[in-house]
Amino acid sequence: MTTAAMKRRTPTLTVGAILVGLVVLLAVMSFLWTPHDPTRVDAAVRLLGPTGDYLFGTDKFGRDLVSQIMVGARTTLYVGVVAVGVAAVIGTPLGILAAMGPRWLGEFVMRVNDLVLAFPALLLAIMFGAVFGASTLTAMIAIGIATVPSFARIARSGTLQVMSTEYVLAARAAGRSRFAIAHRHVLPNVAGLLIVQSSVSFAIAVLAEAALSFLGFGTRPPTPSWGRMLQESQELLAVQPRLAIVPGIAIAIAVLGFNLLGDGLRDRLDPRLAGRR
Amino acid sequence: MIEVRDLRRTYRGRLGRKPVEALRGVSFDVRTGQRFGIVGESGSGKSTMVRLLAALDRPTSGTISFRGIRIDELPERRLKFLRDELQIVFQDPMGSLDPRMRVRDIICEPLKRSGNREERLHELLDAVGLPQDAASRYPHQFSGGQRQRISIARALAPHPKVLIADEPVSALDVSVRAQILNLLAELVERYDLTLVFVSHDLSVVRHVCDTVAVMRRGEIVELGDVEQVYQEPSHLYTRELIAAAPTLRAALARFQEG
Numbered sequence: 001m002t003t004a005a006m007k008r009r010t011p012t013l014t015v016g017a018i019l020v021g022l023v024v025l026l027a028v029m030s031f032l033w034t035p036h037d038p039t040r041v042d043a044a045v046r047l048l049g050p051t052g053d054y055l056f057g058t059d060k061f062g063r064d065l066v067s068q069i070m071v072g073a074r075t076t077l078y079v080g081v082v083a084v085g086v087a088a089v090i091g092t093p094l095g096i097l098a099a100m101g102p103r104w105l106g107e108f109v110m111r112v113n114d115l116v117l118a119f120p121a122l123l124l125a126i127m128f129g130a131v132f133g134a135s136t137l138t139a140m141i142a143i144g145i146a147t148v149p150s151f152a153r154i155a156r157s158g159t160l161q162v163m164s165t166e167y168v169l170a171a172r173a174a175g176r177s178r179f180a181i182a183h184r185h186v187l188p189n190v191a192g193l194l195i196v197q198s199s200v201s202f203a204i205a206v207l208a209e210a211a212l213s214f215l216g217f218g219t220r221p222p223t224p225s226w227g228r229m230l231q232e233s234q235e236l237l238a239v240q241p242r243l244a245i246v247p248g249i250a251i252a253i254a255v256l257g258f259n260l261l262g263d264g265l266r267d268r269l270d271p272r273l274a275g276r277r
Numbered sequence: 278m279i280e281v282r283d284l285r286r287t288y289r290g291r292l293g294r295k296p297v298e299a300l301r302g303v304s305f306d307v308r309t310g311q312r313f314g315i316v317g318e319s320g321s322g323k324s325t326m327v328r329l330l331a332a333l334d335r336p337t338s339g340t341i342s343f344r345g346i347r348i349d350e351l352p353e354r355r356l357k358f359l360r361d362e363l364q365i366v367f368q369d370p371m372g373s374l375d376p377r378m379r380v381r382d383i384i385c386e387p388l389k390r391s392g393n394r395e396e397r398l399h400e401l402l403d404a405v406g407l408p409q410d411a412a413s414r415y416p417h418q419f420s421g422g423q424r425q426r427i428s429i430a431r432a433l434a435p436h437p438k439v440l441i442a443d444e445p446v447s448a449l450d451v452s453v454r455a456q457i458l459n460l461l462a463e464l465v466e467r468y469d470l471t472l473v474f475v476s477h478d479l480s481v482v483r484h485v486c487d488t489v490a491v492m493r494r495g496e497i498v499e500l501g502d503v504e505q506v507y508q509e510p511s512h513l514y515t516r517e518l519i520a521a522a523p524t525l526r527a528a529l530a531r532f533q534e535g
Contacts (some may be wrong), residue, residue: 168371170431173331174387175360188377239341 013264019257023250026246027073036064038071039222044055047240056246059229060236065246068224072247075225083205085197086144091151092194096182098152099159110156113149121146122211129217136219139212140205147201155199158190192266199262202218203255210251228252278329278439278471280306284339286325298323300497302339307439312465312472314486314503316479316518322495323475329445330385330473331365332356343439360387361379364432366461367445370424374416380427381412387435401430405460426460433464440465441473446481458484479518483507491515 034056042062050057056065098109125142132138162168162185171181210227212218219225226247233243286300300322307313316321328334329341332348340483348359364387367373374383384401385394402409405426416424425445432440442461446454462485465472475481482489482503489506491499491514499512511517 133424165375166367166369167375169328169333170365170367170373170428171375172333173360173363173365174431174435175357176386184378185375189375 009231012260013268016257016260016262019253020261023073023077023254023257026070027077029242030067030074034064034067034070036067038063038067038224040064041077046250047236052056057233058241059243063227064146065243068229069226069246069250072224072226072229072250073254074222075136075151075209075219076251079143079204079209079260080205080254081134082137083144083147083208084201086141087147087151088194088198090145091148092155093205094148095152095155095157096159096186096190099156099163100178100182106156110150112158113139113152116146117149119146121208122215125208125212126215126217134217134220136209136223136225139209139218143205143208143212151194151197154193155190157253158193159186162186162189192270195266196262199258202262203259206251206254226254278309278311278344279291279473280340280342280345281305281330282340282342284326284329284341285337286322286329286334287337289413299496300329300336300339303492303495303497304339305490305497305500307471307473309471310469311488312474312486314482314489315475315486315492316489317476317492318477318518320494321492323391323477323492324443325495326439326492327365327473327475329487330441331363332359357524361435362437363439363441364435364437365441366425366432366442369448370421371416372426372427374424375405376416378415379412380407380414381421383416383427384412384430384434386431397434404433404464405430408523420453421449422457424450425457427463429457429460433468434466437470439471439473441475443475445474447476447478454481461485479507479515491518 024146035053040063042058044062046058046060046062048058048062056069058064059068094113098106098113101109121143124146125139128138128142129135159182163181168181168185171185176184206227209218209225210230213225213228214231219228221228229247230244230251233240233247237244281333282304283385284300284303285298288297288299290296303322303326305313315323315326329336329349332341332351336349339349340347343359343363346358346473347358381398384398386418388394388397398412400413401411403516407426407430409421409428411419411423416427419427425465428445440461445461449457461472461474465485472485474482474486479489479491486503488501489499489503491506493514499506499510499515506515507519510519
């Protein structure tokens with residue numbers, strides 16, 4: 001398949017990859033160069049509109065918006081990767097175990113799951129912040145743990161579905177061990193579901209980080225974060241909507257990008273769909 | 278080869294439903310080299326029988342012996358010999374092949390990690406009449422009949438002695454049924470296999486088997502030589518089964534009546 005044909009067939013994947021690529025590019029670039037120091041407070045240039053020097057203008061402390069967005073991209077990626085990573089790494093094996101293991105174990109895992117699910121994610125993050133000290137990392141581990149049940153549930157239902165197929169019966173008749181079946185048949189067949197769940201969870205984590213930063217349990221100032229930029233813009237929303245629109249668009253792009261990428265990857269990874277479209 | 282004695286399997290009823298007695302006291306023998314058919318309508322316990330014969334499920338009571346060894350109570354780790362000697366071809370040619378695996382990996386699934394996998398793969402594709410380049414493709418790229426050939430190749434991979442075919446042609450177009458049936462018959466002949474053929478269609482069983490057991494509601498109601506059962510069915514149910522199969526004569530008779 002040529003690159004051109006690939007793009008025409010999977011616009012979702014391409015658009016998603018471009019948007020996510022943009023966020024990653026901003027984050028990587030911010031290590032090397034930003035137009036201004038994103039944390040430098042300068043009363044002389046506060047609340048400037050977009051100019052040649054300050055492309056998106058400055059905030060109430062005179063900090064450059066473009067530079068903050070660039071460095072904030074790091075926080076966003078960090079947040080998503082940690083939260084989704086924690087959730088997927090713990091939740092997926094738990095879900096598969098709950099479906100393939102003995103019945104009592106499955107029941108036990110799913111009841112504990114329900115318990116965690118009933119606990120509000122933000123409350124958990126605030127508790128973690130209070131106990132371990134507020135930081136982006138503790139907040140995101142807490143969000144990750146709160147997201148474990150979604151992964152466990154999806155992995156479990158996917159696994160149950162796979163386990164009821166005749167190809168698993170055939171694998172058993174071929175003398176494959178449970179572990180081999182989980183590895184060779186179950187994982188590849190539930191991967192698509194998990195990827196979609198990851199992209200959704202990623203978006204939720206980015207929003208959760210914004211909410212937590214607002215409450216003072218997320219990213220601590222002066223580290224730039226899109227969520228906190230949004231929160232800081234609040235009091236000036238009527239006079240300077242630009243301060244909310246810029247980080248808002250950045251969050252929207254990241255969330256949309258990851259959702260599209262997840263959808264596109266799921267379709268691409270499925271050999272049944274790869275040939276069609 | 279296989280001895281089944283007073284086999285019972287009851288499925289626990291879920292949420293207030295009554296327990297289902299899938300098998301209620303089934304006994305029969307399959308001799309080496311025999312082509313044994315099991316016929317019955319859906320719900321007669323055929324599929325349960327298949328799972329039990331392959332030790333993929335455990336009976337509630339009764340015994341199954343394979344080459345004189347009780348397999349109904351052995352733990353999985355001691356069933357290795359059975360996994361090599363008894364293989365199954367399933368009904369659904371799509372559902373029995375993992376959509377995410379290449380044909381090569383599907384066929385080699387029952388094989389141990391040994392050196393001559395490629396050679397065996399080559400042989401098997403040849404034996405079931407698939408082109409060599411099929412190995413690197415995915416199941417969805419094949420037609421129903423071809424998929425059933427893949428399924429048969431997988432079953433033959435570990436050099437089994439017994440092949441269980443669970444409604445192997447029921448999901449296929451009528452036009453390719455005969456091809457698959459002939460292939461099965463030919464392979465059974467060539468590799469000296471003992472065949473257990475399960476179907477709801479007595480005329481299909483008659484085509485490939487020498488002996489038939491007619492099952493109804495978890496019991497065997499008639500057992501004997503396939504021609505004899507077909508020509509002179511002694512049980513009412515068997516007669517109904519034969520009458521239910523669409524034949525040209527029956528269709529014409531109905532046409533004339535109407």
